[in-house]
Amino acid sequence: MVDVQTAGVSRPWACLLVMSIIAYGGRLGFAGDGTLSTKRPLQYAVSWVGNSFSGADDKWVQNFFIHTRVQPDGTVNTWSHWDEGGRRYGVYKDGDVIGNKDVQPNSLEVRDRSGRLWKLEVRYVDPNHQEWEFVPKGIACDGTAVTFPGLYQPTALALANDGLLMVADSLTGPRQQVLFYDVSEPQKPRLVRAFGEYGGIGAAAPGVITPTKFWGIRGLGMDAAGNLYVAMSEMGSVLRSFTPEGRLRWELQGPFFCDVAVADPSNDARDVWGIQERFAMDWSQPPGREATWAAYSLDRTRYPNDPRGLMHVKQQGEHGLTSPQIVYLEGRRFLYVGGMFASNFINIFRFEGEIAVPSGLILQWGNNLYRTDLRWPPHKPVGVSIWRDRNGDGDYQADEFLPNADRVKPGPFWVDKKGNIWMAYGFFRYDFQGLDDRGNPIYRADKITVLDPPEGVNKIARVVYLDDSDTLIVAEEGKDMRHISRVVVCKDYLAGNRRTVSFAPGAGPEAACVAAAGDYAFTGGWKERGRVWVNRLSDGVEMGVFEPGPTVGGVENTGWIDLLTGITAFRRSDGEYLVFVEENYKAKSLIYRWRP
Numbered sequence: 001m002v003d004v005q006t007a008g009v010s011r012p013w014a015c016l017l018v019m020s021i022i023a024y025g026g027r028l029g030f031a032g033d034g035t036l037s038t039k040r041p042l043q044y045a046v047s048w049v050g051n052s053f054s055g056a057d058d059k060w061v062q063n064f065f066i067h068t069r070v071q072p073d074g075t076v077n078t079w080s081h082w083d084e085g086g087r088r089y090g091v092y093k094d095g096d097v098i099g100n101k102d103v104q105p106n107s108l109e110v111r112d113r114s115g116r117l118w119k120l121e122v123r124y125v126d127p128n129h130q131e132w133e134f135v136p137k138g139i140a141c142d143g144t145a146v147t148f149p150g151l152y153q154p155t156a157l158a159l160a161n162d163g164l165l166m167v168a169d170s171l172t173g174p175r176q177q178v179l180f181y182d183v184s185e186p187q188k189p190r191l192v193r194a195f196g197e198y199g200g201i202g203a204a205a206p207g208v209i210t211p212t213k214f215w216g217i218r219g220l221g222m223d224a225a226g227n228l229y230v231a232m233s234e235m236g237s238v239l240r241s242f243t244p245e246g247r248l249r250w251e252l253q254g255p256f257f258c259d260v261a262v263a264d265p266s267n268d269a270r271d272v273w274g275i276q277e278r279f280a281m282d283w284s285q286p287p288g289r290e291a292t293w294a295a296y297s298l299d300r301t302r303y304p305n306d307p308r309g310l311m312h313v314k315q316q317g318e319h320g321l322t323s324p325q326i327v328y329l330e331g332r333r334f335l336y337v338g339g340m341f342a343s344n345f346i347n348i349f350r351f352e353g354e355i356a357v358p359s360g361l362i363l364q365w366g367n368n369l370y371r372t373d374l375r376w377p378p379h380k381p382v383g384v385s386i387w388r389d390r391n392g393d394g395d396y397q398a399d400e401f402l403p404n405a406d407r408v409k410p411g412p413f414w415v416d417k418k419g420n421i422w423m424a425y426g427f428f429r430y431d432f433q434g435l436d437d438r439g440n441p442i443y444r445a446d447k448i449t450v451l452d453p454p455e456g457v458n459k460i461a462r463v464v465y466l467d468d469s470d471t472l473i474v475a476e477e478g479k480d481m482r483h484i485s486r487v488v489v490c491k492d493y494l495a496g497n498r499r500t501v502s503f504a505p506g507a508g509p510e511a512a513c514v515a516a517a518g519d520y521a522f523t524g525g526w527k528e529r530g531r532v533w534v535n536r537l538s539d540g541v542e543m544g545v546f547e548p549g550p551t552v553g554g555v556e557n558t559g560w561i562d563l564l565t566g567i568t569a570f571r572r573s574d575g576e577y578l579v580f581v582e583e584n585y586k587a588k589s590l591i592y593r594w595r596p
Helices: 011-024
Strands: 044-049 067-070 076-079 089-093 096-099 109-111 117-124 134-141 144-146 154-159 165-169 177-182 190-195 217-222 228-233 237-242 248-254 271-273 277-281 291-296 323-329 332-338 345-352 355-363 385-388 401-403 413-415 421-423 428-430 448-450 460-466 471-477 484-491 501-503 511-517 520-525 532-536 542-546 567-571 577-583 588-594
Touching (some): 076 228, 076 237, 109 154, 117 154, 134 154, 165 217, 323 413, 332 413, 413 460, 421 460, 460 511, 471 511, 484 511, 484 520, 520 577
Parallel strands (some): 067 217
Antiparallel strands (some): 044 588, 067 076, 076 089, 089 096, 109 117, 117 134, 134 144, 154 165, 177 190, 217 228, 237 248, 271 277, 277 291, 323 332, 332 345, 345 355, 355 385, 385 401, 413 421, 421 428, 471 484, 511 520, 520 532, 567 577, 577 588
């Protein structure tokens, strides 16, 4: 069903227009005030990636599973410290989301058949801000500490049907398994069996997702039929149900939180990446069925200081890692990641198979993390600096930091195909100096290029550079750094041209972000939700607007674009454009598919 507004359009023409849109699977373009645009309607499809559900029909997998309770009939109740769409209390059953009810689940406590209280004692990492990131101290029975053989880092408790105590061994520990203990003698627990591959996501073929590879386990349970439930939460949510024999019954997932997706440029978008996810895409499938979650690139066991696994870095305050770029340098894949409001730090990851390893870090300011007393990275020197993983261990040593340039200022950035990092504020470029013997990209404070702004451009707040056409796209700052005003396009920039074409983004004063690919620029705004305006690069003419349609529940089920770089775009070899939009309200990224 296509909903059409026909204000100002005669009824016979409106009927023909509806028939045309239905035939081509398109949507109407609307002006910023919601009235029907006189521009030719864009024909496009709306899809999504990063959640089992689209957000339509009040269905989405919530942000974070912090506590769970499994009912005898297989209903799973969950509790989250935060869900953008308000689903603090999730209710899941048989692979579906069926409600929102608080039953006060608690993964840290359980009573055994003898009535003894088993409690997981923890130390909260950031108690002043209550972000629910903890380090386990141990397990106590009726207040007395108990030593469990073979246990490293307990993260959740539950009781099995046969009376065994179920303990999740996860976090940064080596197991990443569900352990079953005989606690008939409370002070002498006996390990009976383990479920899941030892090593979890870092086990054989590290990063490749299989049903019994776990990470970030925060909830356990068993129903009356003996089916096992495992809830994972590591900057996202995964819930799996297994038969008593250990076969996967169903899985629900919502791994995105304040993340935007990006296409892999090396294989024509057959892969799509999140901050720590790789999705294999089949673009012949209908909306919502294109993506298969294939790999998870974070291994906290091997790399415990990877910022993607630290809630006070990834989530707290400014949401420090939200916007990925995949870049290939000297035939090797790299992940560059910026944050929600600014590139206070640019994180760079090299790949070892499917696992992304901390490789470089460009600190753009000398302050500590926002809204937390915690410090990151380890051994961070005073002032701005550049870190490179010189010894190859994926961790941060004091002798691996060097001073950064004094021109730096936090702001959005763009990495071109040569590995040069174009900075918006300050308008300069970190020039790629090749790879070191560990495979890390080299950037140095004395190897930057101060760039000449295009004609008439003042304060540059966003930057995109398209290598194939030597086209620079910049946006001037609006009322503050979160907003942009004019978008300026300069063709043949490195060839010396400074003449420009410019346009005002369709979101007006709320405009915030810009992306570009091929022949078009794509802009969006804070309160405009998931709407994206399309402008032609050659002359700046507005072509129309993409709007969230019924597939994802419409505009009313779409949140603000919260990121300064909340849109990414890619043109496939067949001419189709893919535009990804951060959509945190229902925990996913939108996908607009368009053939001009």
